[in-house]
Amino acid sequence: MSIKVPLLDLQAQYAPLRDALIAAVTRVCDSQRFIMGPEITALEEELAAFLGIRHAVAVSSGTDALLLALMALDIRAGDEVVTTTYSFFATAGAIVRVGARPVLVDIDPATFNIDPAAAAAAITPRTKAILPVHLFGLSADLDPLVAAASRAGVPIIEDAAQAIGATYKSRPLGGIGAFGCFSFFPSKNLGAFGDAGLITTNDDALAKRARLLRTHGMEPKYYHHLVGGNFRMDALQAAVLRVKAPHLAAWTDARRANAHRYLTRFRDEGLGDRLTLPVEPPGRRHIYNQFVIRTAERDALKRHLDDRGIGNEIYYPVPFHLQPCFSDLGYRRGAFPHAERAAETSLALPIYGEMTAEQQDAVVDAVAQFVSRRAGVPAS
Numbered sequence: 001m002s003i004k005v006p007l008l009d010l011q012a013q014y015a016p017l018r019d020a021l022i023a024a025v026t027r028v029c030d031s032q033r034f035i036m037g038p039e040i041t042a043l044e045e046e047l048a049a050f051l052g053i054r055h056a057v058a059v060s061s062g063t064d065a066l067l068l069a070l071m072a073l074d075i076r077a078g079d080e081v082v083t084t085t086y087s088f089f090a091t092a093g094a095i096v097r098v099g100a101r102p103v104l105v106d107i108d109p110a111t112f113n114i115d116p117a118a119a120a121a122a123i124t125p126r127t128k129a130i131l132p133v134h135l136f137g138l139s140a141d142l143d144p145l146v147a148a149a150s151r152a153g154v155p156i157i158e159d160a161a162q163a164i165g166a167t168y169k170s171r172p173l174g175g176i177g178a179f180g181c182f183s184f185f186p187s188k189n190l191g192a193f194g195d196a197g198l199i200t201t202n203d204d205a206l207a208k209r210a211r212l213l214r215t216h217g218m219e220p221k222y223y224h225h226l227v228g229g230n231f232r233m234d235a236l237q238a239a240v241l242r243v244k245a246p247h248l249a250a251w252t253d254a255r256r257a258n259a260h261r262y263l264t265r266f267r268d269e270g271l272g273d274r275l276t277l278p279v280e281p282p283g284r285r286h287i288y289n290q291f292v293i294r295t296a297e298r299d300a301l302k303r304h305l306d307d308r309g310i311g312n313e314i315y316y317p318v319p320f321h322l323q324p325c326f327s328d329l330g331y332r333r334g335a336f337p338h339a340e341r342a343a344e345t346s347l348a349l350p351i352y353g354e355m356t357a358e359q360q361d362a363v364v365d366a367v368a369q370f371v372s373r374r375a376g377v378p379a380s
């Protein structure tokens, strides 16, 4: 009968690389060098070259990359950081953790990314940075954000956790703002065997500061210039990532091919006006960490897919301004209608590169079946 399709199948990516990955892990174990050292240095060089950004600093997670970027820019209590209300929690969480205030703005409903005009309008004399997220693997609209940031004299920090290898007008994400922050959480396009992250910059002085803060502001040993933290990536994770990174470009191509296949098939099935499909505006290369569709009947579609064993996920059910832990920021329901609507209507479908054509057909058929049964119910 119908086949089941997981949202993500890490086993399918692991199987052909298993021997190389085990050999890399064994190499670190045999060296007994777990903290910093040659694996970290080599990974940083390889990723900087791959991304086309001058400096890459390996860190403990994407969350810590954001925290470290904010600390390196000296953002602290009393400061404001303009960001989107619609992202994974870490984006706003990191701002609060340095004592600053996230000034939230609504999204462009077509791309799910921060609305640049709303971001510009949210700038005040207390603004110390703008923090756009390249959500789902698609670049935020950077030119107007860069213009607004430079008018205000503040840096941009790119949350590129979901967007490794994506570009904006042919420029690599993570190298346009003062800092780029990446995550190697296993479900990201380049996933480690646990937590790991990366901070990138084209600025030599900022790179130096980030490296210093990564290890308690210490240089040389036991002499501390800044109060940083322990934000180091494990050598074991670096060794794993070095095996996987050379495959990233091909994996991204496979995700893009799957996305195009979805778009073609959904349109062929006549679902184009029943579902809102993801867009790739000119000049922005999407890497499809997620393939997110929208429908007013999202919850019913989710149940339909769950019942048929078709993986799916809601990214994200609650925007930041409605999260209990941010209630003291004073935002109300209705403040950011596009993000609130996205939280009610968006659903991610399986897009991983190893998905077979048969599996993808099963996803399309299940969605098409749902839509045809619902014919007559108003679309989104």
Ligand SMILES: *Cc1c(COP(=O)(O)O)cnc(C)c1O
Residues within 6 Å of the ligand: 061, 062, 063, 064, 087, 088, 090, 091, 133, 159, 161, 162, 182, 183, 184, 185, 195, 196, 197
């Ligand atoms: C995954 C993610 C993070 C956090 O990365 P971790 O490595 O899980 O700490 C931050 N921002 C966004 C947009 C993410 O998707």
